[in-house]
Amino acid sequence: MWYNSYIILKKGDAMRLQISYSKNAASFYVVKSVYVNGKRTNKVYEKLGTYKELKAKLGDKDPYEWANEYVAELNRLEEEGKEPVVIAKYSPTKLIKKDEQRSFNGGYLFLQKIYHELGLNMICDKISNKYKFEYNLDSILSRLLYGRILFPSSKLSTYELSSELLEASDFELHQVYRALEVIAKETDFIQSSLYKNSLMLSKRNTSILYYDCTNYFFEIEQSEGLKQYGLSKDHKPNPIVQMGLFMDGDGIPLAFSITEGNKNEQLTLKPLEKKILSDFNLSKFIVCTDAGLASYSNRKFNDKGSRAFITTQSIKKLKSYLKEWAFNPQGWHLPGSLKTYNIDKLDEEKDKEKIFYKERWIKENDLEQKLIVTYSIKYRDYQRKIRNSQIERALEAIDTNPSKISRYNQNDYKRLIKKVHCTNDGEHAENEIYSIDTELINKEGAFDGFYAVCTNLDEETSEIVKINRRRWEIEECFQILKSEFKARPVYLKRDDRIAAHFTTCFIALIIFRILEKKLNKQFTSGMIIHSLRKMNFKLLKEEGYEPIYTRTDFTDALHDAFGFRTDYEIVTLKQMKKILKITKSK
Secondary structure: OOOEEEEEOOOOOOEEEEEEEOOOOEEEEEEEEEEEOOEEEEEEEEEEEEHHHHHHHHOOOOHHHHHHHHHHHHHHHHHOOOOOOOOOOOOOOOOOOOOOOOEEEOOHHHHHHHHHHOOHHHHHHHHHHHHOOOOOHHHHHHHHHHHHHHOOOOHHHHHHHHHHEOOOOOOOHHHHHHHHHHHHHOHHHHHHHHHHHHHHHOOOOOOEEEEEEEEEEEOOOOOEOOEEOOOOOOOOOOOEEEEEEEEEOOOOEEEEEEEEOOOOHHHHHHHHHHHHHHHOOOOOOEEEEOHHHOOHHHHHHOOOOOOEEEEEOOOOOOOHHHHHHHHOOOOEEOOOOOOOEOHHHOOOOOOOOOOEEEEEEEEEOOEEEEEEEEEOHHHHHHHHHHHHHHHHHHHHHHHHOHHHOOOOOOOOHHHHEEEEEOOOOOOOOOOEEEEEOHHHHHHHHOOOOEEEEEEOOOOOHHHHHHHHHOOHHHHHHHHHHHHHOOOOOEOOOOHHHHHHHHHHHHHHHHHHHHHHHHOOOOOOHHHHHHHHHOOEEEEEOOOEEEEOOOOOHHHHHHHHHHOOOOOOOOEEHHHHHHHHHHHOOO
16 A cells, blocks of 8 residues: 655646545645745645546546646636635634734725825835934825824824734834824925825816815813914814915815914915915916905915915905995896896796806905905805704794803804893893894895905906805815814824824825825715725635625726726735735836
8 A cells, every 4th residue: 555645836836736646546636835924835725536536527538637737727817816716614613813813904005006106105215314214104104194084093093003904014103103203394395295296196276276274173271382272163162273275276285284273364374375386386376265364465465476366255344335336236247148137136936046246346455356246046045044044043042041042153043142131120130031133134134145256367257256166175175184084183282293193184185185086076075985994805814805895886986996906706815916016106
């Protein structure tokens, strides 16, 4: 009796034919060369059967010849990335290994592709060479960005959650905080480099720049450095910092700045715009802002050279003769028509979707600008609907909890509540009587449907209005930062780490906006982020990764936009290696 086993192989083949002989049979196996813990070993890929079994199945075909052809075909399919994978058997009685990670997020791969297309890895290399530190800034920054989009949380949690990505991180927590100091110092270099690199990715629409400013509150009470008490847009009694943001005409962030929370937001525009002029080599553009940032100084600053401005104008703040002209029902126009209209005689149904306008040039001090006022029945009805809803809330507050009617901002429903102190005889006293302020409601109602902008451009009114309407996109940028990216509240204390925090938020926003653009803005920001978070993979040891997410229209669009797929029944180790290489190329 004798036993023999041998492997038939060709150089370079991953699959091999192994035949084991015993006294009763010759058994055919496909053996695959794999790496386990860094060491190469052979693993049985598939059992083909005994010589007798194969002979019965193949008929006149020689089992040896067929087996060699079958293995050759497997090698060919593997080379093309199409080979079937035989999954190992699992035991219902065998425990999984303790602390062994089996699930990984792969949604970040699409963010990683944009990260490298923007050359952020090269920016990190330049900074690393400048400071000569040993830790991997590229790895740290990329994880901070992916974490901000996918799993927004503290720096400690981001560090811990980075282990959930397909690729392991190679840094320690203390190095993250050291990196924040460097990121803060180099924020201007990062911004200007990002802009230059983005030009190689796609054309930037810098002919129109939108600017806005918002603030973020801290979960601390002490004011110091950048953290100062100011008018919080979140209505929180906490110190705040302000973030000014420029966005290009395609909705992609361009530059940002962080200033003290008690600083007048109108003073934040010019310093950041001067940086753009000097560091970005831009000189010809239109700056579009809301009324809160439309100071005379800011308008005058953009009435020079090849720059211009379009800004929202408060009709309430117009001089009386201009307000009278704006409310005059006669002399209104429609774009492309020479006819004039009386807005008091409009048809409520036929004219509902139309936007009427009137315009005139005005001169204040030495600044000439065109005042454009528009009127829309649809906008009037929208404003009335909002106010009616606020009236209902005000009535409910009066009936149920008048003690909470205290301080409020100019747009709060509580402004519609009038408080009177009197006795039963009508004399002034400490008793409080609450009622709806009908006089204020009537005053506000007079402005319903009207909207105004000022500009130094002598362009068609329809074009000016079209540009101004896209201001909602910069407001959406802030909304994404505050809600989806959870940029607030801020828990950091040191100014440099605060600056680094907002730098990473800014870069993450650029990556996300480019992702939206690649998807042709077909999906909401919430859907995109939620779907990327759920794109998880189960590790199949020595074989590859099994997608355990739901394939949807979104994932199809994502794969089409990026040119690689992760939604096969299994992504082999070889395929995943190729995907990782793709995501790290320009």
